[in-house]
Amino acid sequence: MRRRWRQVEEDDVVGFVDDSSTLVKQLIEGDWNCDVILIIGMGGLGKTTIARKIYNNVHVKSHFKCRAWVYVSQDFRTKELLLNILKKIEISDWRTVEELKEKLFECLLRKTYLIVMDDIWKTKVWDEVRSTFPTNLNGSRILITSRIREVASHASLTSPYFLPFLNKDEGWELLSKKVFRGGAYPPELETMGRKIADDCRGLPLSIVVLGGLLANKEKTPGTWSKLIGNVNWYLTETNTICKDILALS
Template sequence: MAMDDESLAVDLYKSLKGRRYLIVMDDIWDINAWNDLKRYFPNHNVGSRILFTSRNKEVSLKASPRCVTNVLPFLLEVECWELLQRKVFLKELCPQQLVDIGKQIARNCHGLPLAVTVIAAVLANIEKKKHLWLEVAKNLSSHISRDPNNCNYLLELSYNHLPIHLKPCFLYLGAFEEDREMPVRKLISLWVVEGFIKTEEQKSLERM
């Protein structure tokens, strides 16, 4: 029988009570989420610590008057280029004809590791041709000029460069709630019913 959220939280509190612990939580967006969670972490002055990451600095400032905030710096331009090369070419060197345009793409990521990683995935899945990289650079610059603080353009750019047969599969993921477990077999079966993949492909996917 599956436990509800409250029962699970109470069990967490009981398991931590009286013990020294380190809790690491990733991507806390809102202070209300932290306020809901913190009561389940007992504080008995035994040296326990809680570490969480957030894209919103205000969350850390409101979390606790004793909270120590460590603001991570943006990547340097040279670090963006190094990361992009490593993600796209692995251990190989970037072809000389792509170096200049590659550095331009890295520069347009404005030091954001997420931006570099997503763009690298796009570049890794297209031919290593200059005109194709120029197209990616042009699209990236266009999106950034619209709103440099909005990362949705990265997802749009990634989607636009997906193979045609994968686009409906990607969009179908929107039928599942955020942060919920996604049953793989059910998803594959739904894809088959919708005609996105063939029965033979379903069997191959299920063996993976």
């Protein structure tokens, strides 16, 4: 279910233009110390989406000689986390945790690296792995996403980036993208569509899930008018999968 949630969350990108530009600049042009950059926000706001957008940015790719992306989650295990990072840089030996830490440190030493640790829930994760990342004084970075504010203050003295909700125009843009697959839409549906998007309170995950449901329904004023003021009920009562995905948020 978490995998499905991440796929839903990353499916469409709306907004984040200024956000991603700011964070890319911070990654590339920041202090030469090994800086820890954090993206904080409630579940479903798009932390993974913006982190993935940054990770795949052409300037970021060319700047960092070594990159690795790992998904942490609530059920993290130190050995699996270290192995996943090592596999991304083409080393997959099975070792003890201490041997893995030593090997990873050696691999990253003197390299310009970017490590993304997505969805950290506990400060313990950083305590387990922080010594693994060498301070190369070459602009290497660690990017962490989390919904827990304490993770930010524990991992870095740098102020975290708090991800905002979508504004009304961005909410409607995302909903129309999902419902009409990026194509034209009947003008008479826009007013109702904006009201429906507003009921999602700027939470991208809710808009994406709702848009996926509406894409398969009749696109008429009569159908859409029934949702105005009833979006929350529609999402949580009419579809078990949607309810489960939103419950993770």
